[in-house]
Amino acid sequence: MAHKSVYPMKRFLSIFFVLFTLGAALAQEADYQRKYESGKELLKGGKYELAKELFRPLMQEAEGNRYAAYAHYFFALSSLKTNKPDEARLALQQLLQKFPDWPDADNAHYLLANVAFEKKDYPGAFAYLEKVRSKPVKEDGENLKRHYAQATTAKALKELQKRYPDDQVLATVLVDKLTLSTDPEDLELARQLDEKFKLNRAEQITESAQTEKKDAYNVALLLPFNYNQLVSDKSARNNQLAVDMFNGIQLAQQKLAEEGVKVNLLAYDIGNDADPMLKLINQPDFAASDLLVGPLYGSTIKAALAFAGQRRIGQVNPITNNGQILQNNPVAYLFQPSVESQARYAANYALQTFPVKTAVILWGASARDSTLAHHYRKFFTEGGGKVLAFKKMAQPTVGQMEAALTGYDETKLGHIFIPSTQQNVAINFMSVMEKNFEAMPVITMSNWLDYHMINYDQYERHNVHFIFPEFVDYRKPEVIAFKQAYVAKRNLIPSIYAYQGYELMMRFGRALGEYGTNFHAGLQGKPAEPGILMPGFHYNGSNDNQYVPLIKFQNADLVLANPIEMK
Incomplete structure (x- = not known):
């Protein structure tokens, strides 16, 4: 009897061990899945560092872990989102080495190209994009290339285009940048690329070659004056920015006239309602503008940007530091340095x-x-x-x-x-x-x-x-003179917006006077220069001010720590 009772017990223990092992394996696999899904949710929610902590252990190959390859990919994506391109590149390289047959390798190559662009390794980025086979990912790769090309100076793009003479994206972006130039060699290169790639930019190139110097330049001020709402104190306060800026611009208009540059100021009441802006851009007279100042709000900025880009009219936003609103429009500028x-x-x-x-x-x-x-x-x-x-x-x-x-x-x-x-x-x-x-x-x-x-x-x-981009040194002789002139004319102490309005109009008014309506290449080619009232400006192939004032205390006075040294 004892012999008969032992065999079923061994069998039971064996089955129990198998079931226990299977259950543990299933539990482990469920844990892998839970971490993987949680990591994706954190990534989707922008919590990149937390997502990386969940993806990191999943990158290790282990029995029941079906997520190792994707964990590498999403770890790399999270690293790129946190500005750690080297960490992202290493994870992607490990992914392709460990899983050479991974079905989503195109996405890994796309992300490696993104990393290479971030590191300004353009040959590396192009090499990774050439490995992409999937049509949707290839299209995304072209958009990625376009994005980084638009953020590159025309000078650097010309060198890249020599290296990749058959790349249409590079050629297209380069031609768009060269149409801002008045240099005959730049325009000839633009014509050659336009003909080779059939880009249909001939009219823009011709307009650039015919930059116009005028007896007087029309400057449209698209600011929230709130003319129809000044009965309330709140509306009066809201329009103070526009009024102060306009007053500063008027003083600059007088100074420019003394320098031989005549500017006609055309003020338009443009607030946060898109309808007045849309009506304005459809008026024939508005197309005669040579420079747009404003508008200030998102719903109107988009319409004005499209109009300025189509007509090749310079546009400057006087107050924002959000570079994204420029939408890669080559004729649009920020007066301030972007974030x-x-x-x-x-x-x-x-x-x-x-x-x-x-x-x-x-x-x-x-x-x-x-x-x-x-x-x-x-x-x-x-x-x-x-x-x-x-x-x-x-x-x-x-x-x-x-x-x-x-x-x-x-x-x-x-x-x-x-x-x-x-x-x-x-x-x-x-x-x-x-x-x-x-x-x-x-x-x-x-x-x-x-x-x-x-x-x-x-x-x-x-x-x-x-x-401190808005810094004004009130001890500066030019600032003292401006304040005296402003008080004499307005019987008011100038606000920061009055100083900014004057400086903006002097900066862009002089550019119009020196280079004509197509002033962009000239403005962007200038070295860093001190401002009249404000610390300085340097567009340096860019569409926002690249000079950033840094202020500190010295002997109890606020001083500029990084003044522009004129050579």
Whole structure:
């Protein structure tokens, strides 16, 4: 009997072990799937660092893990989204080595091309795109190429086009850029490419060759004057920006006339309603404009941009730093440096100025803060710097801020970049600086100057630099003269918008006078120059101001840390 009872028990234990092992395997596979799906949701929601933490273990090949290949891909995508192109490239290269028959290899090659473009490795990017076979991915690759080509200067594009003479995307973007030039060699190259690729740009090229110098230039001011709503105090306040800017522009008009450049100012009341803008661009007289200033709001900007691009009329937005609104329109400009340009300039300044090439980057709650931080990390690391910490500080206590800065000393940490416009972030940060650091360089935003709970001597002691595109040095003789003229004419103290209006009209009015209606190549070819009232300008092949004023305290006065040196 004993012999008969043992055999069924062994059999039961064997079956139990198999079922247990199978159950464990199924549980493990379910865990892989849960992490994979959660990672994708985090990626979709923009939580890239958290997504990477879930994809990282899934990249290891193991029994039951069906997600290793895709985990590599999504890890790389998350890395690219957090401005870590080297990390993304490594993950993609591992993916293609480990899984050479992966059915979505085209997407990996596309992403590798994206990484190469970010690193300005154009031959590498083109080589990866040539490996793409899928028609939809190939079309996306052409759009990717177009995007980066549009962000490249005409000079660099000409060299690329020599290397890839049969690439239609490069040729098309280059021709669009060359039509802004008045140089005969540029226009001849544009004609040759237009004929070779049948781009139908002959009319634009001819117009560029015939840039017109005029006795008088028509400048359309598309600003929210709110003429029909000035009965309320609120409307009066809302239109103050436009009125002050207009008053500054009028003074510039007088100065330009003294210099021999006649400007006709045509004011249009354009607010946030698209209908008046659409009606205006359909009026024949409006097509005679030589420069558009404004509009300021999204619903009207799009219509004005399309009109300006079609008619090749210069357009400048006087107040925004959102470079995306330009939509790669070659005749549209920002008077201000874009957020990306601010980050690039500040990062390069830090690399050139601070002896230790390391940084801690902390940023605030807004989307703009995050964008500045991510761009800064990208440009700082590309320039050879090392980021020791990178952290969001939305509503930090003093303790949390202190924890974020613990463990660093001034021999190993070069500076701190903290793009945040929140008062509590500024106050708590400076409290920690007072306690833990003596003279650690800091770069932040000009809003901090408005937070009166922080003494200005703290900023001077801690070598705090402020990104301040709107800075006006009120001790400057030209500023004093402008203020006196403005008060004499308006019996009012000029606001920042009056200073900006004057500077904008002088900058673009002189460009019209010097180069004519097709002033773009001339403006973009100028070296960096000090402004009249404001610190300076440098368009440098770009459509936003590449010069970014950095301000700091020196002997209790605000001074420009990076003045433009005229050669």
